[in-house]
Amino acid sequence: MSEIREAQIFAPxxxxxxxxxxxxxxxxxxxxxxxxxxxxxxxxxxxxxxxxMLFTLGxxxxxxxxxxxxxxxxxxxGFGITGxxxxxxxxNMPNRCVNAVAPNLALLYxxxxxxxxxxxxxxxxxxxxxxxxxxxxxLLYIGIGWLAPPxxxxxxxxxxxxxxxxxxxxxxLLGALAEQSDTVEKLWHPLVYxxxxxxxxxxxxxAFPKQIQDWLLLLPMVHGVECVRDGYFGSHFVAHYxxxxxxxxxxxxxxxxxxxxxxxxxxxxxx
Amino acid sequence: MIELAAVRKKYPTRKGPVPVLDGVDLTVRPGxxxxxxxxxxxxxxxxxxxISGAERPDSGTVFRSMSVSWPIAFAGGFQGTLTGVDNVRFxxxxxxxxxxxxxxxxxxxxEIGRYMKEPLKTYxxxxxxxxxxxxxxxxxxxxxxxxxxxxxxxxxxxxKCEQELFEKRRxxxxxxxxxxxxxIRHHCERIALLNAGRLTFFDxxxxxxxxxxxxxxxxxx
Numbered sequence: 001m002s003e004i005r006e007a008q009i010f011a012p013x014x015x016x017x018x019x020x021x022x023x024x025x026x027x028x029x030x031x032x033x034x035x036x037x038x039x040x041x042x043x044x045x046x047x048x049x050x051x052x053m054l055f056t057l058g059x060x061x062x063x064x065x066x067x068x069x070x071x072x073x074x075x076x077x078g079f080g081i082t083g084x085x086x087x088x089x090x091x092n093m094p095n096r097c098v099n100a101v102a103p104n105l106a107l108l109y110x111x112x113x114x115x116x117x118x119x120x121x122x123x124x125x126x127x128x129x130x131x132x133x134x135x136x137x138x139l140l141y142i143g144i145g146w147l148a149p150p151x152x153x154x155x156x157x158x159x160x161x162x163x164x165x166x167x168x169x170x171x172x173l174l175g176a177l178a179e180q181s182d183t184v185e186k187l188w189h190p191l192v193y194x195x196x197x198x199x200x201x202x203x204x205x206x207a208f209p210k211q212i213q214d215w216l217l218l219l220p221m222v223h224g225v226e227c228v229r230d231g232y233f234g235s236h237f238v239a240h241y242x243x244x245x246x247x248x249x250x251x252x253x254x255x256x257x258x259x260x261x262x263x264x265x266x267x268x269x270x271x
Numbered sequence: 272m273i274e275l276a277a278v279r280k281k282y283p284t285r286k287g288p289v290p291v292l293d294g295v296d297l298t299v300r301p302g303x304x305x306x307x308x309x310x311x312x313x314x315x316x317x318x319x320x321x322i323s324g325a326e327r328p329d330s331g332t333v334f335r336s337m338s339v340s341w342p343i344a345f346a347g348g349f350q351g352t353l354t355g356v357d358n359v360r361f362x363x364x365x366x367x368x369x370x371x372x373x374x375x376x377x378x379x380x381x382e383i384g385r386y387m388k389e390p391l392k393t394y395x396x397x398x399x400x401x402x403x404x405x406x407x408x409x410x411x412x413x414x415x416x417x418x419x420x421x422x423x424x425x426x427x428x429x430x431k432c433e434q435e436l437f438e439k440r441r442x443x444x445x446x447x448x449x450x451x452x453x454x455i456r457h458h459c460e461r462i463a464l465l466n467a468g469r470l471t472f473f474d475x476x477x478x479x480x481x482x483x484x485x486x487x488x489x490x491x492x
Contacts, residue, residue: 021367028364035357036350106347110365111324111339269282270325271347 025112029121048125049132052092056084056137063202074204077147078233083201085134086163086225090199091192092130093167096122097175098185101268108270115265116258119175123168131160148233156231162246163224169253176260179268200225205240213240220249273299273339273414273444278321278331279468280314291317292328293468299444301337301413306459306476307448308483313465315448319418322446337413337444343436345418346403351392355383355402358391359409366410373409380435381405382428401428408435414444452480 013021038047060080097119107113141147150156178184200222205213216222223241230239275297281288291314299305299322309315320326323339341348349358359377363370378387381401386394394402407415415436437458449455455462455476462479463470466486473479 024367025365028361031364032350032353032357032361036352039352106345106349109320109323109325109341109345109348110362111341112365266327266329268326270320 021112022117025117026121026124029107029113029117030125033121033125048129049136052085052088052129052133053137055088056081056133059084074236075147075233077141079229081134081137081141081147082228082232083225085130085137086160086221086228087196087199087201088130088133089127089160089163090167090170090221090224091196093123093126093171094174094188095192096126097171098178098188100175101179101264105268105271108268115176115179115268116172116261119172119261123171126171127164127168131164134160150232151234152231154231155234156228158243159224159227159229159231159241162227162243162250163221165250166220166224166246166253169250169257172257173253173260176257176264179264180260195219195221198222204229204237206238217241217245220246272301272334272336273297273322274332274334275321276332276334278328278333280317280321280326280328290468292321295321295331295468295470297322297463297470299414299446301444302442303444303461304459305444305446306455306462306479307446307465308450308455308462308479309465310486314468315465316418318465319416319446319448323416338411340407340410340412340415342416342418343407344400344404345407346399349391349399349403352390354390355381355387355394358402359406362406363409368410377402377405377409380408380431397425404432412443414446415440417445417447417449419449 034045034048038045043050060077063080063083064076100118100122101115104118107118108115138147138150142149174184174188178188198216198219200216200219205216205222205226208216217240223243223246226239226241227243227246229237230241275295278292278295278297279290280292281290283289295318297318307315307318317326319342321328321333323341324333324335325341327333348362350361353361355377356374359374360370363373381387381398381404383394383398383401386398387402391399391402417436445458447455447459459476460474462473462476464473464479464482464486471482473482
């Protein structure tokens with residue numbers, strides 16, 4: 001009998017046990033998400049990063065074609081890759097978390113699956129997809145010599161991590177708010193369209209007069225993109241960003257997101 | 272041991288909150304068989320969700336020192352585009368059970384053959400129910416929650432389920448919600464009648480059903 005009683009799940013768990021449960025629940029949801037979204041057809045889970053890669057490639061190609069619009073010595077491919085990859089990070093995570101709860105309500109019957117786990121698995125998947133896509137594209141262009149390797153890879157990684165954190169915080173907050181009100185989803189999609197051109201993906205802050213710079217730098221994702229580019233090809237331009245400003249935003253979003261998630265966890269009824 | 276103390280739960284409606292559980296106290300000891308009866312909408316399923324931990328009470332405490340199952344044969348968490356095998360693996364991973372060790376058992380028990388490797392949306396409702404029951408038996412618990420099921424498949428399969436659940440696991444605690452008089456009589460040693468958000472306990476099945484009938488007729492009048 002003892003050998004089939006392996007799943008003893010008692011109410012008060014130690015921190016180590018909780019961590020083990022957290023890991024296996026997130027992992028199970030992650031695999032389920034991959035299979036559900038990409039299935040086993042054609043290239044399967046490779047779509048995880050092939051899809052964002054195609055997007056980035058397309059946008060980079062268009063920008064390269066309009067290269068003359070940017071009068072500078074900028075590495076236009078590096079500009080395109082960093083710009084669009086950064087958009088993918090903060091845009092896709094919230095997209096995936098808005099309305100993530102309703103289709104997964106039945107899973108809450110498994111006590112260890114919480115609303116936050118559903119968000120986390122989707123956020124991790126998007127973060128992995130965007131990161132792999134960014135890395136593979138960079139290696140590709142560096143490999144064929146169209147792009148110089150990053151000048152300061154740690155600085156680049158810092159900006160990237162900041163953007164992932166920003167996307168995750170925003171995703172949790174919007175996902176939890178969307179569970180309470182349908183309006184969130186309706187407003188988020190037009191907001192993305194408006195934010196995209198302002199997000200720093202398609203411009204350098206330094207190209208603008210000081211007054212406009214100050215306005216642009218109110219948007220946290222602009223700081224992230226500038227930081228990533230500073231690490232990638234910082235010697236080609238003057239970057240404007242503040243990591244402290246981004247940390248403040250990220251902390252705020254994360255706290256609000258977790259609080260809202262906790263609030264809906266009390267009222268969400270599994271079906 | 273499972274202990275609920277002063278558990279309250281309200282649900283919002285347009286005309287204000289409706290109290291579904293209004294101070295529920297309940298203790299279930301290891302190996303005990305408790306039947307829960309009550310009219311439609313009395314809150315039996317809400318109570319089951321509180322016990323399982325799927326939902327939290329507004330106030331009061333729920334304490335568990337034994338592992339508690341999800342509602343047996345519950346198929347709601349299944350993903351239609353995934354195969355039977357994928358769904359088994361998912362549940363096993365959540366509960367920290369080695370999926371490969373359980374796949375054989377589930378395949379044998381569910382008797383759905385080659386459909387194990389087909390997406391669930393291609394299953395008949397009977398096949399779905401059989402898979403759901405088989406998965407429920409793949410993870411072991413100290414206490415099983417049974418919310419109106421057991422009408423799974425044909426007579427022979429139903430017998431197999433009863434044997435797997437009530438004979439092989441006769442040492443476990445069970446909390447059974449059912450409208451079937453016979454089922455409750457056959458399997459439960461203690462009955463809790465849920466009415467107006469509160470539980471009344473009976474050691475005698477007939478007495479419990481007399482109280483249930485009184486309560487029903489008083490509402491009709």
